[in-house]
Amino acid sequence: MSELTERLKQQLIAGSSRPLMQDAGQHWYTGSQLNLEENVWKNYWQNKGIGHNDIVLVALSNSVSYSIVIQSLWDIGAIVQPINPVSTEIQISELEDQYHYSAIILNENIKELSILKDTFTNQPRLTTLHESEVQIFIRNKHIAHLNETPDDDQLAVIMHTSGTTGKPKRVGLTHYQLLAGAFHVIDSELLTSHDSTFILMPMFHINALVISNLATCLSHGQLLFRPKFSAHLFWKEVSSEKITWVSLTPAIIAILLQRDEQPTDNNLRFLRTASAPLLPSTHEEFNRRFNVPLIESYGMTEAASQIAQNPLNKPLQNSVGLPVGTELKILGANYEEMAVGQVGEIAIKGESIITHYLDPQPEAFHDGWLLTGDLGSLDENGYLQISGRSKEMIIRGGENVNPLAVEDCLNVLKFVREMAVIGVPDKIYGETVTAVIVPNEISQDHRHQLALLNELANEQLLPVERPTKYIFSSQLPKNATGKIQRTLLAQEVTQ
Template sequence: MTKLTDALTQQLLTDPQRPLIKSVDEPNWITKGEFRTDVMRIMSALTNAKIGHLDQVLVCLDNSIAYPELMQAFWTQGVVVHPVSASTPAAQLLTEWQEQNYVAMLIDPNLETEILAAITLNEINLKLISVAGLKLLVDPDQTVLRAVAPAAEISEDDLALILNTSGTTGKPKRVGLTHRLLFNAATYDRESQQMTAADTTLITMPMFHINAQAMSVLSMRLAGGKIVVAPKFSASRFWQQVAENQVTWSSVVPTIITILLLNQTANEQYQKYQKYLKLRFVRSSSFALPEDKFRAFERRYHTQILEGYGMTETASQCTINPFDAPKIGSAGKPYKTEVGFLINGEITKAPNRIGEIAVRGDHVINDYLDSHQDSFRDGWFLTGDLGYFDEDGYLFVKGRIKEMISRGGEKVAPAAVENVLNQLDFIGQVAVIGLPDEIYGEAVTAVVIPKKAQTHDLEAEKQAIFDYAAEKLAKFQQPTQIYFVSEFPLNATGKVVRPKLHEELVQQLAGEAR
């Protein structure tokens, strides 16, 4: 066993009657003992299917209480798991299957018909096996000559999890996380956020993402706490779910916080369930929350926000705001992670110097599965994010390097402009991108979703944005173009897909010019 699998196993053996996990829509909890029984059944099914040590399995499932059971069973057998979005088309799943030569694929029964039709069409030889009510498709070409499932001592440096990065351009990079990296990351999450067996977390983030896998599930398993699983985030039901399940914390993204502030039903539900709430904090990551929304959420919902910074490549967080000394707008201080900034080819930790954020530690990868050594230097992982330390050692993230707008030789960080424009009360959400400009190279362009439940004079609001930007921003930072839209293209974790937004606007403008 590894430290990870041993900790997960031992945790189930202590007080087996204690509730451990439940679906948000079901009244009954699964106990530790019942969870362990399920894990053993899944392990038996894998053994019978001759799947074992270092085999790689593709998983395409919606959030459910079976997900953590499956992960523990796979890891205890030494199997490597690659979770992907439940909305992944069947054709894409099969392409991934063939490219990476996975030994099996675990899917929701709803995908069975489409997958089987595609298999027949492409003459792919797969065998269907039922596992925990789900469908396990096994490649018999890889297992037929096996007398038994592969078995060996699992190493701390064996792969446990493969995750696609949430990159916004090109083909996602595959991040390989070992047993060691996952255990270290989850341990640091538990410590830094003071999780105990008395805590209950609500999972609304997708389980194919590192946020749910390490930040929520593994950290709470190590803490001995309880887990409530929602199929997805629901603004209208969030406060009811938190109250009825006595949730003490939840990991979210700024998009969720913004939606909760704007959603009328969410506000009504909070008033109804407020007296039953036990929520200690919400943990927000992915990108910086604008100050006005940060303060509005804490004031309206009487709940502390802890902002941090992390990514798939670090198996979770690198920095976190301390409970007793948070700084709004910052990603907090490094926790069990070394953080520096690449400036002119050198790594520095000096304050107030903006550079590419570089991190290293015993929870950080040293390469991608498909090697990209240009992302690493002297043991440091180069994140592609811009940031700096203030005098007190708090990290401030200023945006992605590749998202920087080049206007007339000046570099504009979209996040800096967005933070200013978010102060305007008629703006629900704003994304700043660069659009082609014949003179300056790129035009600083603000794309705005107006607040719902308000009457809008878009021309007047456009002028208000220009005027406010002229007052608050340097000349080169001020938007020269403004567009209003009803929604942004988002990835599975709630981030704006800026290249897609850029493409949509360019196509729209080209169509109008015809």
């Protein structure tokens, strides 16, 4: 067994009589019940000839079954590829052409896909839990693979990067990298068996998979699965279920700030935020509204989740904290190491970080360091400040404009629900600074709002930073975790 699968198994045995996981219907399952379910799945895969190095596509909503299914696949040395459960038939077909899956697992309510009819056989559905059964498709003429105990270097998951600034890259993470990433979370968040958390973010995302799911399992805590975030239930359930911490995104933080509910009588030690930049103005408003520590962090799929996090006892606002189990440095254009306070590209390496992509991407590495594509700086105490993505920086007349700084300035206006600042091609200046705004209320006349935007920009922004164009929209393109897809937005605006 790999150390990851051994520890996950021991967690279920140690908690045999204790409730460890709760489904969306609020049914609790003990470690003994979960261990039985995991063995049922493991035996099922073995009987179907699924084993070592078989790639299995998993397209499920958040659930207890999700966690147990992937654990059973890791136990037999199979490789899990989690994807968005609302992926289209065309998207699944394109993936199948590339990977030739041994098995595909879909939600119960998904109609049988025509692309699967000739290649796969729909098997009897399987679960012993209170949750909905899942659909299982086994490849016809599948060459049976023996159940082979995985080692630490066995590939565990294939994931795609979020692709917010370009084409997604294929990331392969081993059992050991996932284990190391999860323990970095445990150590930085001081997680114990007394902790409990919601899984609200999608499980096909590295944040939920490692930070919420694996870190909680490996620290013997309690997991409560919810299909998605519910704004009107969040604070109520945090109180009633005695939740001690939750991993959220800035998009969810912004939604909580738009509502009147307040946290009451809760056991929260902290909320953590990652997956996208948290604007300083949003953080300040959260601190004013809610008496709950909000901890900023920084991570990526290629690092098996977390790279840096603010210490719980000494957080620094407008920073993503200190590196956790990761070597980190700031590099200049010629790969020279930048001095304290200077902005450059963030480079990382460590036991949880990939050393190569599944597709050749030699330009993403330098001398053993992964080049993240993120811009940042380190202060004299080693805290990391993020300046944005290198590909998102706007170059106007030869000068760099940080879109996050512009957004943070203008986002304080009360009529702004959300905003994204992007660069749009310009024949004279190279790019123009363009702000796309989703207002709280749709209007045909934006003259008053434009006056307020221009007044604030002229007052607080440098001339080169001031948007030359404002576009009002009903929504912004986002990925499944609520991260704004700026490249796509820029393409849409340009077209």
